[in-house]
Amino acid sequence: MEPKLAVAVFVLFLAFAACSANHHRDPSVVGYSQEDLALPSSLFRSWSVKHGKLYASPTEKLERYEIFKQNLMHIAETNRKNGSYWLGLNQFADVAHEEFKASYLGLKRALPRAGAPQTRTPTAFRYAAAAAGSLPWSVDWRYKGAVTPVKNQGKCGSCWAFSSVAAVEGINQIVTGKLVSLSEQELVDCDTTLDHGCEGGTMDLAFAYMMGSQGIHAEDDYPYLMEEGYCKEKQGVFDGACSVELDHALTAVGYGSSYGQNYITMKNSWGKNWGEQGYVRIKMGTGKPEGVCGIYTMASYPVKNATRWGA
Structure with missing residues (x-):
């Protein structure tokens, strides 16, 4: 029985499966000598350098080496079958099967x-009508x-x-x-x-x-x-209920319109995890002279006169 560890050698993600395959034109997948297979420590060292592998302890390194050897043997056995695909070492060659599934699938x-709540309603899969003879020979x-x-x-x-x-x-x-x-x-x-x-x-x-x-x-x-x-996507144009008794200050940095709603973009000071990456869009043109949340009642801004260099 082929070891399950081999699935971690590399991955081709599809919606229904994870499998391993490299195109046979890649020369690296058939370049493992008998010496490499008999004593793979040298190959493991060069592979580790190529992929920047660093291990926390000699014990972990030895464990990864054992997994690497099992995956290498699976590659050699699969490639000897001369099928329609060839396998090769990649960055996952020291990862065990179950570990790989838990981390990457x-x-x-x-x-x-x-x-x-259960909110999903099943929908039918839709195919666009196309005559078989009108399809191109290949698409990429x-x-x-x-x-x-x-x-x-x-x-x-x-x-x-x-x-x-x-x-x-x-x-x-x-x-x-x-x-x-x-x-x-x-x-x-x-x-x-x-x-x-x-x-x-x-x-x-x-x-x-x-x-x-x-x-x-x-x-x-x-x-x-x-x-x-x-x-970071607590989003939308805010026009909800709030007090007009001011107790917080923000900075207006722009204005615009979204889906028919005019708004002022306000920069807050509570970090990027608040609102829309630290900003909030507040609705304008509501007919309220004080504005939503009273933002018009205490507005102020600085001015700076132009000066000449060296003056």
Whole structure:
């Protein structure tokens, strides 16, 4: 029986499985000599240097070496079968099967968190009508500019977020002509009703979250952390009930309109985890002379006269 450890050698993520395969044109996958296989310590050292592996103790290093040897043997045995694919060593070659599954696989059927309502309604999968004869012989959206560079989820079971975001990045480019890298971290942090961050989730629920949130932030605005963080998307244009007895000061930094609601953008001083990354949009044009929360009643601003250098 082939050792289960081999699954950790490398991964090809699909929605229904995780498997290992490298294209046979890569010469490194068939470059292991009999000496390497008989005494792989030298290969382990060079592999460790290539992937920047550092271990906390000699004991851990020995344990990783044993896993490495088992994975290497599986690679050699698989490649000798001369199938349609070839295996090779990558950064996961010292990771055991169960450890790999726990750390890097995150596709899960929707399971609500404790106390969360069941809100998902099943929908039918829709195919666009296309005659078989009209389909191109092959398609590769990478060469059509609809795929962002490969990202790294790290030791976080967030593959569901990466899969969802990659699909939205692609369809956005196909429709608009603009390829924008979007935020997986927003899904990990904020899509938490039925999805579970680094503990797993599903793509259809991620799509529902993005639709309900009227989109998703760019990766530059909400970068990936390889771990769960605080949701920075308490968002919207605020027009709720609040006192006009002033007890806090903010700074107006701009104004705009969103879905027919005019607003003033206010910079707060409670850190980036509050509001919209530290800001709040307050509705204007409500007909109240004092403004929402009384923001017009004590406004002030500085001025600075222009001066010449050296004056």
